[in-house]
Amino acid sequence: MSKFRNLNPLNVFLVGGAVRDQLLNREVYDHDWVVVGSTVDEMLALGFTQVGKDFPVFLHPETKEEYALARTERKDGTGYTGFICHADENVSLEEDLLRRDLTINAMALSSTGEIIDPYGGKKDIENRVLRHVSSAFSEDPLRVLRVARFASRFHQYNFNIAPETMTIMQEISESDELLTLSGERIWQEMSRSLAQSHPEIFFTTLRECGALKKLWPELNALWGIPNPEQHHPEICSGIHTMMVLQQSVKLSNKLSVRFAALCHDLGKTLTNQNSYPKHIGHEQLGLPLIEKVCQKFKVPNKAKSLALKVCQFHLHCHRAFELKPQTILSLFNKLDVWRKPDEFEDFLLACQADATGRLGFENTPYPQVKYLQNLYQQTSQVKPTEFVEQGLKGIKIKEAINERKLNIMTELKKSFAKE
Structure with a gap:
């Protein structure tokens, strides 16, 4: 922190995720700074540029990193935006940390290297626990999604959500507070979770606390819907979808591939229950459900396009060796492989994730990919x-x-x- 010592008399602390990740020996990408005992006028006089609207946030004159004055928050409405922030030189570091979501995010590091940990974050890191800092946790419904995202991110470290925190998450989910979240904000948390190595934990956590039923009822409804046991030993469509999502992570780091894996079987929630465990026409039935969720969450067009194609044509891919050349040519035209070869590759990966996202099939070869790639490569050489x-x-x-x-x-x- 030596680069900031020339900014006396500022009392600056590194806070939040950077401190947490240092203790976990993770690479630190973002640095959040809190300034205690200062004012807006003093920050401006030192060359900082103010950018915050609801509370004073400033850009450092050299590094352009964000510095915020220590602040408190008070609930004054509904949803995650209904807060009044108060920042002045009398707000202490402990008060600022108190408003944060989890104890592991409520630590600070001083310029001398001292860790300030008033709420037990270091111990919770050692014990691998995600625990809320205070009762104010329940005032912000967005924190349900944030905790689910942290559960996903830190699953590899064996973190678990504290029972008392899960109880609060369930209480929030039972209320209408989640409905105040904007689609864009939900997608932000979802897309960040899809980028993790265990995105399935994000969705299973939301389901466990009851939030998934409120936010994405069509996905939540997949749990309990049966599949034919000979093809799906895991039987449950919800479990299958999470397994497909896991497989997509192994095959691709693209958001669009992982989102397509997540959406591919949504149509099974609308098939005739009298035909269970078969799901005739589920591919076509899933299309309006994908359209709906993409509109709701403002999903990027690239992810939406692939999700629709995988949903509609994944069975064609699985049955590639049975299809007549005319059917495959028709499939290629519908997939627009001639103009979108990269999306075609992503389509094949998502279909492979579906085929291997089954209990006992995780390491099964999927020769359809090579076969369809070869057909495309050879036929794409034909020019007018x-x-x-x-x-x-x-x-x-x-x-x-x-x-x-x-x-x-x-x-x-x-x-x-x-x-």
């Missing part, structure tokens, strides 16, 4: 130039291209059958 040079025009060119592609697929299908 050749047929234009032959004097063909208009629809005749398209027909000739399709015929050539079908011939290629037919020959490749024969060669794969011999392997």
